Amino acid sequence: MSGRRLLDKLWDAHEILRREDGTSLLWVDRHLVHEGSHHAFAKIAERDLPVAEPGLTFGVADHYAPTRGGPATDAIARMIDTLSENTAKHGITCFGLDDPRQGIVHVIGPEQGLTLPGLLINCGDSHTSTHGAFGALAFGIGATEVAHVLATQTVWQKKPKAMRIDVTGRLGPGVGAKDLALAWIAKLGADGARGHAIEYTGAAVRAMSMEGRMTLCNLSIEGGARFGMIAPDETTFDYVRGRPFAPTGAEWDRAVELWSLLPSDSDAEFETTVSLDASEIAPIVTWGTSPEDALPVTATIPDPSLLQGSAADRARNALDYMGLTAGRALTEIAVDQVFIGSCTNARIEDLRAAAAVLAGRRAKVPGIVSPGSQLVKAQAEAEGLDRIFTDAGLDWVGSGCSMCVAMNGDHVEPGKRCASTTNRNFRGRQGRGARTHLMSPAMVAAAAVTGHLTDVRDLLRGREVA
Amino acid sequence: MSGWTTHTGPAVALDRENVDTDQLIPARFMSTPRSEGYGPFLLHDMRHDSDGTPVSDFPLNMVPNASILISRRNFGSGSSREAAVYALVDFGIRVVIAPSFGDIFASNSVNNGLLPARVSEADVDAAIALLADGPQEVSVDLIDRKIRLGNTTLDVTLDDVWQQKLINGWDDIDLTQTHKQAIAAFRAQHVQGKPWAVPVQQTDFRRAGRDTVSQ
Ligand code: SF4
Numbered sequence A: 001m002s003g004r005r006l007l008d009k010l011w012d013a014h015e016i017l018r019r020e021d022g023t024s025l026l027w028v029d030r031h032l033v034h035e036g037s038h039h040a041f042a043k044i045a046e047r048d049l050p051v052a053e054p055g056l057t058f059g060v061a062d063h064y065a066p067t068r069g070g071p072a073t074d075a076i077a078r079m080i081d082t083l084s085e086n087t088a089k090h091g092i093t094c095f096g097l098d099d100p101r102q103g104i105v106h107v108i109g110p111e112q113g114l115t116l117p118g119l120l121i122n123c124g125d126s127h128t129s130t131h132g133a134f135g136a137l138a139f140g141i142g143a144t145e146v147a148h149v150l151a152t153q154t155v156w157q158k159k160p161k162a163m164r165i166d167v168t169g170r171l172g173p174g175v176g177a178k179d180l181a182l183a184w185i186a187k188l189g190a191d192g193a194r195g196h197a198i199e200y201t202g203a204a205v206r207a208m209s210m211e212g213r214m215t216l217c218n219l220s221i222e223g224g225a226r227f228g229m230i231a232p233d234e235t236t237f238d239y240v241r242g243r244p245f246a247p248t249g250a251e252w253d254r255a256v257e258l259w260s261l262l263p264s265d266s267d268a269e270f271e272t273t274v275s276l277d278a279s280e281i282a283p284i285v286t287w288g289t290s291p292e293d294a295l296p297v298t299a300t301i302p303d304p305s306l307l308q309g310s311a312a313d314r315a316r317n318a319l320d321y322m323g324l325t326a327g328r329a330l331t332e333i334a335v336d337q338v339f340i341g342s343c344t345n346a347r348i349e350d351l352r353a354a355a356a357v358l359a360g361r362r363a364k365v366p367g368i369v370s371p372g373s374q375l376v377k378a379q380a381e382a383e384g385l386d387r388i389f390t391d392a393g394l395d396w397v398g399s400g401c402s403m404c405v406a407m408n409g410d411h412v413e414p415g416k417r418c419a420s421t422t423n424r425n426f427r428g429r430q431g432r433g434a435r436t437h438l439m440s441p442a443m444v445a446a447a448a449v450t451g452h453l454t455d456v457r458d459l460l461r462g463r464e465v466a
Numbered sequence B: 001m002s003g004w005t006t007h008t009g010p011a012v013a014l015d016r017e018n019v020d021t022d023q024l025i026p027a028r029f030m031s032t033p034r035s036e037g038y039g040p041f042l043l044h045d046m047r048h049d050s051d052g053t054p055v056s057d058f059p060l061n062m063v064p065n066a067s068i069l070i071s072r073r074n075f076g077s078g079s080s081r082e083a084a085v086y087a088l089v090d091f092g093i094r095v096v097i098a099p100s101f102g103d104i105f106a107s108n109s110v111n112n113g114l115l116p117a118r119v120s121e122a123d124v125d126a127a128i129a130l131l132a133d134g135p136q137e138v139s140v141d142l143i144d145r146k147i148r149l150g151n152t153t154l155d156v157t158l159d160d161v162w163q164q165k166l167i168n169g170w171d172d173i174d175l176t177q178t179h180k181q182a183i184a185a186f187r188a189q190h191v192q193g194k195p196w197a198v199p200v201q202q203t204d205f206r207r208a209g210r211d212t213v214s215q
Helices: A006-014 A035-046 A074-089 A105-112 A126-134 A143-152 A177-188 A210-223 A234-240 A249-259 A309-322 A348-358 A374-382 A385-392 A441-450 A456-460 B083-091 B103-110 B121-133 B160-168 B172-177 B180-193 B203-208
Strands: A015-018 A023-027 A030-033 A057-060 A093-095 A120-123 A137-140 A154-158 A161-168 A196-201 A227-229 A272-277 A284-286 A294-296 A337-340 A367-369 A417-420 A435-438 B006-014 B068-071 B095-098 B115-118 B136-141 B146-149 B152-155
Touching (some): A006 A015, A006 A137, A006 A196, A015 B180, A030 A035, A030 A105, A030 A143, A057 A074, A057 A105, A105 A120, A105 A126, A105 A374, A126 A234, A137 A227, A143 A154, A143 B103, A143 B172, A177 A210, A177 A272, A210 A227, A234 A249, A337 A441, A348 A385, A348 A441, A348 A456, B083 B103, B103 B115, B103 B160
Parallel strands (some): A030 A120, A057 A093, A120 A137, A161 A196, A161 A272, A196 A227, A417 A435, B068 B095
Antiparallel strands (some): A023 A154, B006 B136, B136 B146
């Protein structure tokens, strides 16, 4: 018999029972809720059900959180109030707008030590895969499932297949986790990992900080995978140790012992394995309306007439929406504004990477920098990063999902083009008619400096790179 | 949610790949209570010009009574927003036919009685070609997992669990309550064996060790 994979170990540790049809009932260790969970609270209220485990449930205001001043509209204010009311009613700890621990749900979970290796974590948000970076079984769920977790602290799920993405070699200077993620999504397609849990392995992944690993796991869903995970190691333990909700003393020691057993056995087999060489990856940007529409910044805009069938139609539609001409260099694309933020790229390391490019320079276009949490904001200010951004002419604002999802009022105007550190370049994602180009924080900073898509490596020459 | 076994209705083609959840329902509509109905928001920004006028030749505007939608690969990719399914269901759509679906969208669909019918790429090509001249009545049979349009029969790939759920209109919460004892036993052993898995500031929870599941 072949060895067990990280996925198997996590699955077995949470399986309460398995039905004949193969669906497992799994125990949920952490349930994170946000304003968007209002449908689910309404569902349990309809049936007059209590929250089964308020002590394992945590709320945070992020999707509608204002990043400047108060809520933009009454409807937005109501969303935030409803979350406070629902969490208060059920005795759930909630990091509201005035709580210094507030931030984006996938940033604050790890930051507070709520996210730990070996846990099963659910949240009504597809980027819950982020928490898999710790060696946790973490996946996004819909409102009906959120209501189910609230009512029972369990979730029904069929075990996915296991895919390994093995990344050998080293990422070059100015190239990071975002580029690696967009590279594999471009290679496999936006549905390339559908039905799979991804485990990221290899030297390039081991060398990554927790911030980089979170970026990588975060984007798993953009390649179709509900789960992305990385086996825990010393880097993981160093990050978690001493966090507010993390175990301490003898419990910590015991936990680390168990966590050290989680990595996939050396003879474990995966349904699919994909290999990438990190040293071959250049900074990547998206040109179209799906994360799979991604290319090295050194490339040219694809020509639909060279593509076949529905791919040609899709490229034509995408270029039309994006207002781009086939065959031109990607670096010729001028941007109207930039956004640095979101659960993908608004952790301290992301802000440092952007600041390293912007230091001593001016942005040619306006833009917003929204830190992933209030604690990240405080840290960045302690390091003087806020001054670098504001000196460059960018706005340093509060923490929340902001322009990633354009729910709080921050949005890109129709037809405007934004270089963005977020995760989705879907039509209208950043506002109706908005044109989004996804890239790393360093690449967004470079675009800000030149006013067009730019290979950040040219701006980093002679500078020290983190 | 009530179950169903067969459905016949007008089908319409949305000949696009990657119809994502942000297109199915733009985020700005999501603070609306469900009771107001999400139908008008379905594919809002594709169905309407920027001034709000309906686009007259958009497929769903030409066949507003469509109950079956045929589209291309990776339908419903993107976010976990169940509102994307509410928009389809409230508009009157009962079945979406495509070669592949976003994983979370597909489970959300089944939880709302909407069938995510997976068929081959070739069958989608054929179906879209058949619908080119206008809408047609299409029949869907959940029991034998077949879709009939004109003289063509398409095979649907559908997980057994989802098939049963759609047919029976099962509610998972009710189903799970029947496993109360197994859950309580698991919880006791899990919390005892891995005390570190309980957030450290929630020690009251551990001391009390209350059997909340059976409340
Ligand atoms: S930042 Fe964007 S992707 Fe992340 S949780 Fe918020 S809305 Fe979702």
